[in-house]
Amino acid sequence: MKSSYNPIILALIALFSAATPAAPESGYRLWLRYDRISDPATLTLYRKNITGFVIPGESPLIKSARQELSTGLSGLLGQNIPELRSPARSPFLIAGTPASSKIIRSLIPPEDLLKTGDEGFIIRSAIYRKNKIIVITANTEKGILYGSFFFLRLLQTHSDISALNISEAPKTKVRILNHWDNLDRSVERGYAGLSLWDWAALPDSLSPRYTDYARANASIGINSTVLTNVNANAMVLTTDYLKKVAALADIFRPYGIKVYLTARFSAPVETGKLKTADPLDPEVIAWWKNKVEEIYSYIPDFGGFTVKANSEGQPGPQNYNRSHADGANMLADALAPHGGIVMWRAFVYDNNVPDDRAKQAYNEFVPLDGKFRENVLIQVKNGPIDFQPREPFHPLFGAMPKTNIMPELQITQEYLGASVHLVYLAPLFEECLKSDTYARGKGSTVASVIDGSLFGHSLTAMAGVANTGSAENWTGHPFAQANWYSFGRLAWNPYEKSEKIAEEWIRMTFSNNQDCIDGMKKIMMSSWENTIKYMTPLGLHHIMYSGHHYGPGPWVNRGRQDWTSVYYHRADSSGIGFNRTTTGSDAVSQYFSPVKEMFNNVETCPENLLLWFHHLPWDYRMKSGRTLWEELCYEYHEGVNAVRQMRKEWQKLQNCTDRERFEQVSGLMEKQERDAIIWRDGCLLYFQSFSRKEIPSGLEKPAFNLNYYINHKYTDIPGIR
Ligand code: BDP
Numbered sequence: 082m083k084s085s086y087n088p089i090i091l092a093l094i095a096l097f098s099a100a101t102p103a104a105p106e107s108g109y110r111l112w113l114r115y116d117r118i119s120d121p122a123t124l125t126l127y128r129k130n131i132t133g134f135v136i137p138g139e140s141p142l143i144k145s146a147r148q149e150l151s152t153g154l155s156g157l158l159g160q161n162i163p164e165l166r167s168p169a170r171s172p173f174l175i176a177g178t179p180a181s182s183k184i185i186r187s188l189i190p191p192e193d194l195l196k197t198g199d200e201g202f203i204i205r206s207a208i209y210r211k212n213k214i215i216v217i218t219a220n221t222e223k224g225i226l227y228g229s230f231f232f233l234r235l236l237q238t239h240s241d242i243s244a245l246n247i248s249e250a251p252k253t254k255v256r257i258l259n260h261w262d263n264l265d266r267s268v269e270r271g272y273a274g275l276s277l278w279d280w281a282a283l284p285d286s287l288s289p290r291y292t293d294y295a296r297a298n299a300s301i302g303i304n305s306t307v308l309t310n311v312n313a314n315a316m317v318l319t320t321d322y323l324k325k326v327a328a329l330a331d332i333f334r335p336y337g338i339k340v341y342l343t344a345r346f347s348a349p350v351e352t353g354k355l356k357t358a359d360p361l362d363p364e365v366i367a368w369w370k371n372k373v374e375e376i377y378s379y380i381p382d383f384g385g386f387t388v389k390a391n392s393e394g395q396p397g398p399q400n401y402n403r404s405h406a407d408g409a410n411m412l413a414d415a416l417a418p419h420g421g422i423v424m425w426r427a428f429v430y431d432n433n434v435p436d437d438r439a440k441q442a443y444n445e446f447v448p449l450d451g452k453f454r455e456n457v458l459i460q461v462k463n464g465p466i467d468f469q470p471r472e473p474f475h476p477l478f479g480a481m482p483k484t485n486i487m488p489e490l491q492i493t494q495e496y497l498g499a500s501v502h503l504v505y506l507a508p509l510f511e512e513c514l515k516s517d518t519y520a521r522g523k524g525s526t527v528a529s530v531i532d533g534s535l536f537g538h539s540l541t542a543m544a545g546v547a548n549t550g551s552a553e554n555w556t557g558h559p560f561a562q563a564n565w566y567s568f569g570r571l572a573w574n575p576y577e578k579s580e581k582i583a584e585e586w587i588r589m590t591f592s593n594n595q596d597c598i599d600g601m602k603k604i605m606m607s608s609w610e611n612t613i614k615y616m617t618p619l620g621l622h623h624i625m626y627s628g629h630h631y632g633p634g635p636w637v638n639r640g641r642q643d644w645t646s647v648y649y650h651r652a653d654s655s656g657i658g659f660n661r662t663t664t665g666s667d668a669v670s671q672y673f674s675p676v677k678e679m680f681n682n683v684e685t686c687p688e689n690l691l692l693w694f695h696h697l698p699w700d701y702r703m704k705s706g707r708t709l710w711e712e713l714c715y716e717y718h719e720g721v722n723a724v725r726q727m728r729k730e731w732q733k734l735q736n737c738t739d740r741e742r743f744e745q746v747s748g749l750m751e752k753q754e755r756d757a758i759i760w761r762d763g764c765l766l767y768f769q770s771f772s773r774k775e776i777p778s779g780l781e782k783p784a785f786n787l788n789y790y791i792n793h794k795y796t797d798i799p800g801i802r
Pocket of ligand 1: 428
């Protein structure tokens, strides 16, 4: 903050505003806490700059913005900031479209709004009748809502608002949460209680949570939500359920959020009593057309369908010898007249285990490039296997230039410690988005594929598998809120930096005190790499306990081959790792040069993906000079030690938060350390049975034998049985 105050007074103010523990806090308010600005100098300046606000209009979107500005400004400024019917003689804030306000028309040249599209906005300092004012304007009311939240964020993060000149527009069109929520309120891979959607009580009883859910999403630019699990239940498409869906849509609409559903491909058979779900059958086509019409009669702005087809036993067009394009296009044609879209998932793999599961989506989808309708997006997980702690980027990014491609990121921590381990996921998301596919030469990043700029697509999107539930704090772990937050920020701008997002979130959620920000940021920014170290270092993957995926299970060797761990790590007496080079499964050839060569060559393959692409002897020499076996041991130990270090760092941050959240995080970290040790020792003992080498001296030795880890049961992890 710039200010012209006496330095002694400022020093005194700083002293008193140093971190002090806050009032109890359940975490329910997420990052929208709006408590009075803690720094007195900042507070004084803000109060001078905003004595009231003007927001013309009465539409639902404007009412939401008004409500937010009213509670936000009054809360943050610690005094009533009234809505003004007419401009004041003292500094004020005005929010509106040019159409709604003469003042705005007189201050903002129309061409300035051109770049902000139908969801962006401008926030600008201006002079009106010799008075300093702040203008939030946009082409649409939705832009006003987003601009209002953005402005409140400036205050929440103690930003300088003396000379504002901000112009923002989202880089993707559909920014969407995928809820893997079932109609019985269980949540697939959910670790934060039951589903938010209380289907039995809907449509008559409407939880206030629905509105707060919508506010939280709107505040970070999320404009869409798929209410139901990708492993879909056709029941949700029946009339009674559609009425329930409509009730939710009515609540979300004033926050600019559209609802979507998952479409079970066999619904015409299961609920429509047809004999087939063949996408080329005229009766099937008619059934979906009518169903879609019915949906729009209840939900006029319905977004469309997300579909998991011919994957993990789900029905799909291949059951009728039709292609993914036949299936997707049939649904797309039903939706097109209403403006709806289809997000068709590329997470497919055959019932017949192929030579390498990592190759399958690419093999099935690339030949279909150019065959999908304009209102179809292919939804691709960030990596080719399945949300592993670290994966290389999915080779489909860049490989289908004539098709709309969107990424699916997993916010819920299925393979990253559920809601128990503190793992800030934005660096994982960022690593994928920044990856260079080389599809059109250097600079063809994944972000440039999905924002449509690389191949000139206008239908763009980003999906995140939600981590929300009925837990009081929404996400179970207080820090897991940051993963929801950062997904929204990255969907809005896939080029945003994870560190900047972390800082914003800490300021809004915990504290604006610099020591607190630094301490928490350090914990967050190293958390993902540290977790990889104690779970799946050096490119190992899919070695989790089968079923729940929480703890280690490198010994899993029963059942479908590509669901076992031994399929992925391929450890034997000669070494460890999956050979995906040109001498192995050749998955490397699905990448463009020079990425292909980089992964293919053991010298240039990044060590953090080494065993993803190479099978190497136990005494292979790593860059550190250690053997592969030794390096594995050190990585696992470093991971555990990092958790211990993190616990110490957290203890230093006691004054940065209220007691409730402090204690909750402390307790979770204790479990995280316990279970990180189980990961380390279980994996090392198992791999040692092949390497036949000692754990290097100086490193801790496992407390139990391998059988202990194999038989270990988790009884205190939410969502895990
Ligand atoms: C896997 C999950 C499974 C999901 C599947 C999917 O284990 O529960 O249904 O992904 O994305 O990660 O369809």
